Amino acid sequence: MHHWIGVHLPRLPIESFCPTWYMPVSDNGFVVLEKGRVLDADAAARSQGVVDGMRRGGVLTLAPNADLRERELTREEQTVRGVAFALLQFTPNVVIADENVVLADVTASLRLFGGLRALRRRVRRTVADVGVTSTASIAPTAEATWLIARAGGGVALTQRSLSRVLKRIPLGVLPAARRFAEWFDGLGCATIGDVTRLPRAGLKKRCGTALLDALDRAKGEAPEVHEWLTMPPAFDARVELPDRIEYVEATLFAARRLTLQMTGWLAARQLAVARFVVSLEHERGRDAIPPTDVEVALGEPTWHEEHLVRLLKERLSRIELAAERVFIGPQGKGSPGLSRCNRKNARKERDPLTTASHAQLGVWANGLSPFEHQRVGLPSSEGFGQSCASRSGCGCSGGSVGREAPGVPSASCTCWSTRAWRY
Known part of the structure; x- marks a missing residue:
């Protein structure tokens, strides 16, 4: 059985500007706006009456000295990517999912880090050190891990507990069900468990296959396809x-x-x-x-x-x-x-x-x-040309070695710079 750990960043819009370790010099408040309405605000702004969805004019009336910022998706993407990079120390199988969620397949890492719960604690501590608030989840499938993390976090280690946890998740968390929210509300369906009790043939006819496929992936009854996080050849962060x-x-x-x-x-x-x-x-x-x-x-x-x-x-x-x-x-x-x-x-x-x-x-x-x-010099347009295999005997086909250090594979040698993850 696979084990996935999911991390959701619920306050990413404001924490991409003000990380958790930041101590503001004043109590005027910090507010993030999206299309002229409040998306998120810190405790100082909320103490002055600022609430989600409030217009800019209302914010300036209640908190005239508050720092107002427009939402920056680029900042959020950089923060999520930073969290994903930090989780690579636990497993090479990391996925940046939708809606500010990072998933990690830790099946092969349990023994190295002392078990699933100990690994979960280390993951949460690492994410906290990055400077963002998170909710963590554990489940046998990536889809279920994503749903549980978006619903506030939780643990489901077996199929039985997974079925029980999924039934309690609000239906609005499932993206494939949001466009049919009014229809489900008319039927009295508020959770995923309510939807699973409906006739499957009727759901397929009314909602299509996307909803059923998502539920099947969450329960492990359908295969999952992931776009793994790839490593750049050089680390560059700011x-x-x-x-x-x-x-x-x-x-x-x-x-x-x-x-x-x-x-x-x-x-x-x-x-x-x-x-x-x-x-x-x-x-x-x-x-x-x-x-x-x-x-x-x-x-x-x-x-x-x-x-x-x-x-x-x-x-x-x-x-x-x-x-x-x-x-x-x-x-x-x-x-x-x-x-x-x-x-x-x-x-x-x-x-x-x-x-x-x-x-x-x-x-x-x-x-x-x-x-x-x-x-060993990195490959460049000058001074390189002799194959790595002919000088070092490593057996690769495309590497080149600099003249400064004969016999040592270069950075372009795939057998040298990219190696399998081992424990």
């Missing part, structure tokens, strides 16, 4: 701070969000990092100054988020801000490189990892090869 800051320690929360995403990317690609740089960008304008780079070098390559965050915190505590920061993001320093880790420096229980870097990654690896210190 976080806009919700407000100006005066102390560099305040950037740690945003930096930790980037670190979570980076460790998920590293885990999914079976890589480790030996050096990374976090770039703090100052406010633009006439008196703009260059970004401040915070470089962290490790004694040996690692992919553990706790260790990376601890080192980053130590480095940030030694820096004094020259001007207010507005953005925070990774930025690479030096030449990009790829090298293989020494087996002694890698974790004993797992295969030797690979340290990787890219100019856009913000992580510049300068690790150890099994024999000597060397850097």
Whole structure:
């Protein structure tokens, strides 16, 4: 039986602007509007009488000093994608579903992380560290996991409990049933359990096959097709701070969000990092100054988020801000490189990892090869052309090796840079 964990972000419109770790400097309130009406508001705005659906004029009357923002779907997509990247440290099978839900197939990860419930706690803690509110669910199918997460969360570990949980889910949660809401309301159907008691032939004639197919997928009686999250060749992420800051320690929360995403990317690609740089960008304008780079070098390559965050915190505590920061993001320093880790420096229980870097990654690896210190140049239009198979004997067909380091596969070697997920 498969096990899926689903994470729904119910307050994504406002938390894409103001993460949970953000402490506003005033109590004027923050409101997100969509088409001139309130979509979501924080506690300060709601204490002044702002409610969902209120027009802009009503908000300005009740809370004249509130910060009003239009909904930005791009910000929301970036936040959801950041959550999905963070979950890659638990499983490579992650799906970004509709309506701000991220699904993860953790069937092969249970033993590694101490069981399903322990893994669920770690997932919720990771999502909270990203800075968003979430509701989590567990179910044997992806469709059921999505429905349970959208309905407020819950656990269904067996088919019997799954059937019981699905029957209590409000019918409006199921997208295929929303267009027939008035018809179902006339029949007295308020939950999915009420719909399943109706004649199947009549439902098919009245509502088509989409509704029945969704119910069959949720119960595991029909196959599911997923579009898995694919990993880019280089990690590139950027976080806009919700407000100006005066102390560099305040950037740690945003930096930790980037670190979570980076460790998920590293885990999914079976890589480790030996050096990374976090770039703090100052406010633009006439008196703009260059970004401040915070470089962290490790004694040996690692992919553990706790260790990376601890080192980053130590480095940030030694820096004094020259001007207010507005953005925070990774930025690479030096030449990009790829090298293989020494087996002694890698974790004993797992295969030797690979340290990787890219100019856009913000992580510049300068690790150890099994024999000597060397850097392998990434493929470019000059200086490459000899096949990887002819020099390293790895057996791939399309790799190329730089002249700087003969005998070591390049980043384009598929047998080197993309490896199967192992436990």
